[in-house]
Amino acid sequence: MTLPELQALIRETYGAKDASRGVEGTFMWFMQEVGELATALRNGSAREKTLEFADVLAWLATLANISGVDLDQAIAAKYGAGCPGCGKSPCACARAEKP
Amino acid sequence: MTLPELQALIRETYGAKDASRGVEGTFMWFMQEVGELATALRNGSAREKTLEFADVLAWLATLANISGVDLDQAIAAKYGAGCPGCGKSPCACARAEKP
Numbered sequence: 001m002t003l004p005e006l007q008a009l010i011r012e013t014y015g016a017k018d019a020s021r022g023v024e025g026t027f028m029w030f031m032q033e034v035g036e037l038a039t040a041l042r043n044g045s046a047r048e049k050t051l052e053f054a055d056v057l058a059w060l061a062t063l064a065n066i067s068g069v070d071l072d073q074a075i076a077a078k079y080g081a082g083c084p085g086c087g088k089s090p091c092a093c094a095r096a097e098k099p
Numbered sequence: 100m101t102l103p104e105l106q107a108l109i110r111e112t113y114g115a116k117d118a119s120r121g122v123e124g125t126f127m128w129f130m131q132e133v134g135e136l137a138t139a140l141r142n143g144s145a146r147e148k149t150l151e152f153a154d155v156l157a158w159l160a161t162l163a164n165i166s167g168v169d170l171d172q173a174i175a176a177k178y179g180a181g182c183p184g185c186g187k188s189p190c191a192c193a194r195a196e197k198p
Contacts, residue, residue, distance in 0.1 A: 006102065013188040041162070057173070067152075069152045
């Protein structure tokens, strides 16, 4: 699945609800799922981790949809030409450097 | 770009650093970017929002990489057959329900 297909899938399934909820309400849902991902990463099964990653990614796609952001273009703009810090791939930034 | 291509791009660029940082350290980087996304969503320009979405998605891909999770399979498993709550697309869950 491509990133545009992901955004379209989430828009098709939840677009009507998403548009009326707004950014603030959607961000709270996103954060709830981030919390559940943290729980799964600490002591969840492989399946639990997988499903929580799906939820966080789905809510990130919703946030992007209602914010008018194209995730595919975003990744290309920031990471399409190597690390945004050092311009290389693999990244050659110092370990303490972001990222 | 497909989700496997996204995970491969991030692995190629940051895989060596990611493997040695571990889940806890990576989760803190992810959360820092989530905070920056919140700031951009509140009062950032379109470009700032785009770049912060890219960072959150990149760190989510890193977390998935070091956790052995395939984001493409995760989305298919959770959202590939309609809303996981009601089984329909568009979702027909009550508005207060977890969508």
